Amino acid sequence: MKATLRYLAGIAGPSGFGSNSTAEQVTQNCSSFLPSGLTALITGGTSGIGAETARVLAKRGVRIVIGARDLKKAMKVRDNIQKESPNAEVILLEIDLSSFCSVQRFCSDFLALDLPLNILINNAGVFSQDLEFSAEKIEMTFATNYLGHFLLTEMLLDKMIETSKKTDIQGRIINVSSVIHSWVKRHGFCFKDILNGKNYNGTRAYAQSKLANILHAKEIARQLKARKARVTMNAVHPGIVKTGIIKSHKGLITDSLFFIASKLLKSTSQGAATTCYVALSPKTEGVSGKYFTDCNESKCSRLANEESEAQKLWNNTHALIHKRLHQATNNM
Numbered sequence: 001m002k003a004t005l006r007y008l009a010g011i012a013g014p015s016g017f018g019s020n021s022t023a024e025q026v027t028q029n030c031s032s033f034l035p036s037g038l039t040a041l042i043t044g045g046t047s048g049i050g051a052e053t054a055r056v057l058a059k060r061g062v063r064i065v066i067g068a069r070d071l072k073k074a075m076k077v078r079d080n081i082q083k084e085s086p087n088a089e090v091i092l093l094e095i096d097l098s099s100f101c102s103v104q105r106f107c108s109d110f111l112a113l114d115l116p117l118n119i120l121i122n123n124a125g126v127f128s129q130d131l132e133f134s135a136e137k138i139e140m141t142f143a144t145n146y147l148g149h150f151l152l153t154e155m156l157l158d159k160m161i162e163t164s165k166k167t168d169i170q171g172r173i174i175n176v177s178s179v180i181h182s183w184v185k186r187h188g189f190c191f192k193d194i195l196n197g198k199n200y201n202g203t204r205a206y207a208q209s210k211l212a213n214i215l216h217a218k219e220i221a222r223q224l225k226a227r228k229a230r231v232t233m234n235a236v237h238p239g240i241v242k243t244g245i246i247k248s249h250k251g252l253i254t255d256s257l258f259f260i261a262s263k264l265l266k267s268t269s270q271g272a273a274t275t276c277y278v279a280l281s282p283k284t285e286g287v288s289g290k291y292f293t294d295c296n297e298s299k300c301s302r303l304a305n306e307e308s309e310a311q312k313l314w315n316n317t318h319a320l321i322h323k324r325l326h327q328a329t330n331n332m
């Protein structure tokens with residue numbers, strides 16, 4: 001109740017920001033202490049929250065690499081950013097997060113540029129009402145929202161650790177999750193069933209992928225701490241924003257709910273605020289394995305907080321991805 005009132009009134013939390021803070025506001029004072037030459041890689045930067053995140057980080061002087069499956073769309077985003085910030089450096093590289101091969105190709109293209117990597121924002125996401133499968137025959141929502149980002153993070157982790165050592169700047173990884181993760185109960189989170197799309201329901205599949213995003217962030221944060229690496233990893237819920245992903249939730253009930261709830265929706269710039277806050281704020285320096293909403297540390301579900309669940313998911317995912325990559329190499 002208290003949290004709902006705080007959300008509606010936009011009351012600031014301990015960070016000094018709240019539900020109605022925008023990405024520009026939360027990064028306004030960053031430029032004065034921000035190290036120069038930061039590089040951020042963002043997936044799903046072609047629309048919605050990702051495009052706004054890219055715009056605001058670029059405005060703060062961060063070099064942006066956008067991973068996009070549609071390069072024409074990405075070029076428009078780059079043009080808009082450079083119209084506003086003519087000196088912004090925006091690099092576009094192709095990636096389809098639903099495909100392990102595409103993620104691998106993207107990582108070798110990015111690593112070949114020999115750029116530093118300070119910030120990785122795993123933002124791309126899909127919602128699909130109908131059961132679809134990826135090139136590797138895995139349920140599409142889980143493949144895109146979670147598995148693709150798992151492989152991307154794994155392949156770029158050494159680069160981030162190396163950058164943090166060379167530059168003496170802490171690296172930051174952010175998984176864009178959702179409050180909907182809390183809808184998933186333990187009995188509804190079976191790795192094998194999720195991969196196969198058993199008894200598919202679009203909303204459930206989306207929620208499962210978002211729970212996986214938080215467990216992933218927590219497990220990698222734990223591994224990074226054990227390695228004494230100066231890289232953090234956190235998860236965020238951006239708030240409910242009427243972007244492309246929400247427009248895919250068609251139907252009378254959803255439409256009516258959104259009509260009723262339209263006053264509660266955030267603008268895209270408010271939706272990008274939590275990501276930008278965790279990416280740049282000095283207050284989140286050294287904070288790792290946490291979940292943020294409305295630019296403040298927040299509680300995730302009990303299941304999302306379970307270390308054993310996070311480790312089990314990591315083991316299953318790691319084994320699956322490497323088995324599939326091995327098979328792909330053998331079939332070549």
Ligand SMILES: NC(=O)c1ccc[n+]([C@@H]2O[C@H](COP(=O)([O-])OP(=O)(O)OC[C@H]3O[C@@H](n4cnc5c(N)ncnc54)[C@H](OP(=O)(O)O)[C@@H]3O)[C@@H](O)[C@H]2O)c1
Pocket residue numbers: 043044045046047048049050067068069070073095096097098122123124125126144176177178179237238239240241242243244245246
């Ligand atoms: N909007 C909300 O209310 C809300 C609430 C909670 C969490 N989120 C999360 O916020 C993140 C951003 O979503 P959004 O609301 O900004 O939605 P959006 O406007 O639909 O943006 C989604 C982005 O993901 C990209 N994408 C989708 N599938 C991809 C693939 N296979 N490979 C590469 N990129 C792909 C899209 O690229 P294309 O331009 O090519 O389609 C687009 O850039 C998502 O992770 C979503 O789950 C959103």
